Amino acid sequence: METLLVVIFVIGYLAITLEHNLKIDKLIPALAMMAVMWALMSFGIDGFTTWFDSGEHHLLENFGTFGHEEKMELLEETLLHHLGKTAEILVFLLGAMTIVEIIDYFDGFSTIKSFVKTRSKKKILWIFSFLAFILSAIIDNLTATIVLISILQKIVKDRDVRLWYAGLIIIAANAGGAWSPIGDVTTTMLWIGDKVSTAMLIEHLLVPSLVCMVIPSLIASFLPAFKGEIDVEEEDGAKSKFGPTMLYLGLGAIVFVPVFKTVTHLPPYVGMMLSLAVVSTFAEIYSSSKFSISNVDQDSDDHAHHSPVHSALTKIELPSILFFLGILMAVASLESLGMLFNFAEGLKQGMPLMGTEMAGTQVSDLVVLLLGVGSAVIDNVPLVAASLGMFSEPMDDQLWHFIAYSAGTGGSMLIIGSAAGVVAMGMEKIDFFWYLKKISWLAFVGFIAGAICYMVMRYLF
Numbered sequence: 001m002e003t004l005l006v007v008i009f010v011i012g013y014l015a016i017t018l019e020h021n022l023k024i025d026k027l028i029p030a031l032a033m034m035a036v037m038w039a040l041m042s043f044g045i046d047g048f049t050t051w052f053d054s055g056e057h058h059l060l061e062n063f064g065t066f067g068h069e070e071k072m073e074l075l076e077e078t079l080l081h082h083l084g085k086t087a088e089i090l091v092f093l094l095g096a097m098t099i100v101e102i103i104d105y106f107d108g109f110s111t112i113k114s115f116v117k118t119r120s121k122k123k124i125l126w127i128f129s130f131l132a133f134i135l136s137a138i139i140d141n142l143t144a145t146i147v148l149i150s151i152l153q154k155i156v157k158d159r160d161v162r163l164w165y166a167g168l169i170i171i172a173a174n175a176g177g178a179w180s181p182i183g184d185v186t187t188t189m190l191w192i193g194d195k196v197s198t199a200m201l202i203e204h205l206l207v208p209s210l211v212c213m214v215i216p217s218l219i220a221s222f223l224p225a226f227k228g229e230i231d232v233e234e235e236d237g238a239k240s241k242f243g244p245t246m247l248y249l250g251l252g253a254i255v256f257v258p259v260f261k262t263v264t265h266l267p268p269y270v271g272m273m274l275s276l277a278v279v280s281t282f283a284e285i286y287s288s289s290k291f292s293i294s295n296v297d298q299d300s301d302d303h304a305h306h307s308p309v310h311s312a313l314t315k316i317e318l319p320s321i322l323f324f325l326g327i328l329m330a331v332a333s334l335e336s337l338g339m340l341f342n343f344a345e346g347l348k349q350g351m352p353l354m355g356t357e358m359a360g361t362q363v364s365d366l367v368v369l370l371l372g373v374g375s376a377v378i379d380n381v382p383l384v385a386a387s388l389g390m391f392s393e394p395m396d397d398q399l400w401h402f403i404a405y406s407a408g409t410g411g412s413m414l415i416i417g418s419a420a421g422v423v424a425m426g427m428e429k430i431d432f433f434w435y436l437k438k439i440s441w442l443a444f445v446g447f448i449a450g451a452i453c454y455m456v457m458r459y460l461f
Helices: 002-017 027-043 068-105 121-139 141-155 159-178 185-192 198-220 243-264 268-287 299-306 308-314 318-336 339-350 365-377 380-390 398-413 419-428 432-438 440-460
Strands: none
Touching (some): 002 339, 068 308, 121 198, 159 419, 159 440, 198 398, 198 440, 318 380, 365 380, 365 440, 398 419, 419 432, 432 440
């Protein structure tokens, strides 16, 4: 039965990776894989001899001697446990996405366009690189990429030049998302899973992530694509006078979430819901529209077009939310049977150890670097989800920081390796092989440079 579960997971994984070839949205195989795997576990529960207690993070003793009813009860408890942990991440993401859409409703991101006062291609490259690096740490790398490419389309007319900017934005956005607990889905998973704290994550990854962004941008600034000047279009009038206010309010509300968690020790999604409530309140006041959550008559459709909150909720990427649900719960099924735990033990014993006692981990640096390279080929969400079940190192262990860096920045090496890359690919119709030829080597150089920087800092401090 264990073999069958692994086969189903591999098939589902291939379907997710080849979604563009199969022309099937990746949420479909993710959800199907989750449901089938848990159903097979229920049918074959009496045949399993090992079970992993995710709460205590160890294998249960004598699980094979448990009765059928006891095993089924344990399966239901485990399923509920994983659903709760997954829901924390999904509700957090829903809140963040809604705040970002509310900002966009007031055209708040057009404020960022006013930062670009130069016509030099090289200076514009550095402006967008640093904007992507900082913005992705606040509103996540996916959203930052969407915002900046949208602005880029208004500034740079030449598409051939714009593709180069988009490639560097992907690298910078992924680098910026790696050092912030709210900058990337995988980093958020580690943060919510109590594997990393905000302060220690920033302390250990800010400089390596900055190096990962600066090196490719520095090399690119000497390439022919970024020589000379561009023609800047005239500024368009802002859609709303409240745009700048909502931009700073929304970004401030998202940044407030880690502070709320530190002060109250409550899960991050609670703080995100509070931030969403505050931003929504100001949005409704500024929109001059009536808000009635109980309104169910036909006017509610009209209201959805005028209420910023309702409008924002209709634009949320629900397919992405459902994909995360499917893939996280599918990985949880493998974790529950102890497969990931046993795999981790095999890695620790079989791989040549490159880590030291200073590093605070018995897992080789090579394994984590391979995870980063793997995240370029495969989605980094399930890789990090698997690592959460594989390793039992304590909170803020160096292993978790290195995993956050590798999984967050490694995806830049292929355009399909990160959410930022996929969305940029869709917005600018970037060819896979063009990116592989022009941008991938820059991303690889940045990834390795940042990893070396991390290791040097680890040994020095």
